[in-house]
Amino acid sequence: MMDWTDRHCRSFHRILSKQALLWTEMVTADAVIHGDRERLIGFSEDEHPVVLQLGGNEPAKMAEASRIAEAFGYDEVNINCGCPSDRVQSGAFGACLMREPKTVAACVSAMQEAVSIPVTVKCRIAIDEDPPRETLFDFVDQVADAGCEVFTVHARKAWLKGLSPKENRDIPPLDYGLVAELKAERPELTIILNGGITDLDACKSHLDAFDGVMLGRAAYQQPALLGQVDQALFDPEAAVIDPFEAVALYRPYIQAQLEEGTRLSSITRHMLGLFNGRPGARLWRRVLSEKGPKPGSGLEVLDEALEAVSSRNFIHTELA
Incomplete structure (x- = not known):
């Protein structure tokens, strides 16, 4: 959601839903540490609960960025291990980290020592030719051993060779069944499903197997959906925002x-x-x-x- 879910977008989406957990765009740890923080990660109090999504692969920097995020008032920090863009590939983070579970585990440990807010991970099921089940389970197990309890899984591979970031959102086939297996075999973990979910009926259906669902493009392109989320998924008595x-x-x-x-x-x-x-x-x-x-x-x-x-x-x- 780079260049999409900025502070204006999040404030608008919060008008539509009081319950949904809102996420920032991915911001690199270096940018948080050295950049214009108010411009990059500033947000309005009305956005809560809101997650800062971080990109990076150096535990010390990720920990420092997490400390800054907590001081800013964020409710959660998330490590992005799913973005396939050229920019993150050149920096060896994002989806590249699916092949570096030890690095992600080290980042989780350092970040959890630095802050009291939750540290979570967003990932794909695998990258390129890597076997999905083996890759996903090994990645999640190593990162969970470091203390991460919440994983948002985009149920597609990321193809770093041959597909653009846009194509990576649609062309790799969805494998909801594999992510459901992960939840069934790791019931102690919180598993949130992402990828290809376009309506609230699908959300309700997926909640039978998963702890949560994430809407990306559907919520952005059809924001009226969010006006119905609170009543449909959280509280039957909640108002629908027209x-x-x-x-x-x-x-x-x-x-x-x-x-x-x-x-x-x-x-x-x-x-x-x-x-x-x-x-x-x-x-x-x-x-x-x-x-x-x-x-x-x-x-x-x-x-x-x-x-x-x-x-x-x-x-x-x-x-x-």
């Missing part, structure tokens, strides 16, 4: 950010899919995409986009 209500609830945040100098498009780009599947969704996207990036754009652009989709939904309702 897209129109979500815009109204998010408006004060947008106004505050605009006053701090944030470009409107930096915020509203995460809202483009909010009305997907509804009349006027294309007009909503077009207004925000065309007018949001212009210098000085403000809430009037949001109002124009909302009016476009509102009028279309009104006409649709009247005709029905």
Whole structure:
């Protein structure tokens, strides 16, 4: 979710769900230690609970980055062992770490000594030609022996040779059965399923076998899904947040950010899919995409986009 789940995206998603655990983009340990921390890992109090996803392979640096994350107020730190991008391959972390369980175990140990918040791991089932079952079980067992109790498993291989990061999200076949075997044979561990989950019915089904599910692209591209999550998966009495209500609830945040100098498009780009599947969704996207990036754009652009989709939904309702 690089360049997707920034602080504006997370604040928007928190409007839609009070219960879902939100994750940051992956940030390298070096960047956390040496970079502009407020820009890279700053977040709003309304985002809790929120996880900082770290990239790296040096225990001392991962421990220091974890200390910084805890001081910032994060609820959890996660080691990314699943990203297949060229950038992480050149740095020998991300999915490359599936072949380095001892390194990941050492990072977990160092991080757990440094902080009191949970240290978790996100991984694939294997990389390239490596055998999935042997790779996954050996990786999880070694890392669990170091003290990690929570694994989010993207149920696909990562092909570091021959597939782009985008292709790695779709082309390698899903193997939910293998991850279910992992949970059945390691019941003491918390296993969260990731990969290819697109709707809440699928989430409910997977929760019969797993401790949790992770939604990535589906939640981003169809954020209205998140408006239903609390009621569907957490509390039958929870409110469903309608897209129109979500815009109204998010408006004060947008106004505050605009006053701090944030470009409107930096915020509203995460809202483009909010009305997907509804009349006027294309007009909503077009207004925000065309007018949001212009210098000085403000809430009037949001109002124009909302009016476009509102009028279309009104006409649709009247005709029905």
